[in-house]
Amino acid sequence: MKLLTRMAIWAYLMTWAASSIVYNLVGHPHQSPSFKEDINTKTKMICAFQCRSRLCTAFSFEDGLCRMYNIGEGDGTYPSSNVASYKTSQDNFFEAASITRSSVYIYNNVPYDGENAIDGDVTTYFHSAVNDMNPWWCLELSEPAMVKTVRLFPSIKLLFHIRRFNNIEVRVGMNPPNGGDATMNPLLGYYAGPYDNSSCCSVDITSATPVEGRYIHIRRISVPGDETLVFVEMQIFS
Template sequence: MLFGVSRASFALASLGLLAAPFVLPTDGEVAPDEDLPMVSRPLNCIPEGGRVERAAASSVLCASMCQHLSGLAFIFSGGLCDMRGVGLGQNLKSQTFARFHASNSTLLQDVSRGKPVEATLAYYGEVASKAVDDDMATMYHSANDISSPWWLVDMQDFHLVLAVDVLTRQDATSYRFHDIEIRVGTKPRIGQDFSTWALLGEYQGPYTVAEGRLNFTSDSGLCGRYVVIHKTSTDTDHLQLRDVKVYVQRP
């Protein structure tokens, strides 16, 4: 269950297929209605991670707990305060919560351009930004003798990620693209372990040029801020990314 509704219902709401008659609270108090997500700021989606559940006598007390724990969202239902995105918000002295407005858009947009990117050490100037520069003559290329290389983009806000489109190097070395995981995270990386991030897709490979662009998709989407392309094998084959696009639900 997600905030007291089924995953299917939440996915439909996230895609704008369910009505969301939300109202704003006044004077910093939370609306008394139960079983509806409340958010601390406008969000494109509600992350599933950072979940904390505690007993509460009212929605106002639930909001207070969520604020104290720097949470992004909560739902109060039957005396239970279900908080999400704990630790991802701001611990402010006062906070007004509003009902979550799911986007009704069925359109996708690429949010990879102009965003901060990082990766494992690059080979002779073929840095992380080369994977999102719209130049098919450049690419990100990991350095020699590195196992499990990765590439990451920070979307700078939470988005419902529905697809990641990847083009690797298109020549005789394309076989190096194998054992790939695409994951979506809500918190900044710690080291190079992405195993706790939600898995969007995976590719065993090895890749051949005839496959063209690879598209990794999620029917209901994954809510997060970071997207990583991680080569998980322990060999030292390079990670080579000619072009990457990250498609999210348009707000």
């Protein structure tokens, strides 16, 4: 599989000084970082969460030092969950290390591969191969994250794509899954469906409490004649 080296998922980055990167929380105008507060955290994701909880607008993280800027000037909120704001608002801080999948559908020599699900392009989508009776997709993060919600954008390109978006199981954990078997990791949630697009483009699969993990495993429990896993994009929220 293709390695997604340093691919940021929904992160907006800018360079601030030669040795550090400042990450801007979504929805805030570009402004000079000031009013900083330093705390120690284990990961960049936890630093991002602390920044949001303090209503800061930007942060940097290096060697366990979390530096937060413009505290009290942010609003701590995410944009609404529609496709337009998703395309223009890159609002997550997680980075991908690799993507694996059970299979890939190829049509007219075009593969509908796993990377399509995190490319930020709602015109592309991941599609497992026809007759794949145990379709799954797995994202390995570059570092562990506390995950509360996985947001999936079903494909509405074709009617059978909509009809097949059901029986979706999402597991999150620290253990590498064994192909389609991710039972060694906690169940984040299950979406029975059917999907009717009433939520305008996305489905949230949420746990009552955040789950720590490095692997995000999405599996569709298929039945004969109703195979394949298809979705456009995936987002993670802590």
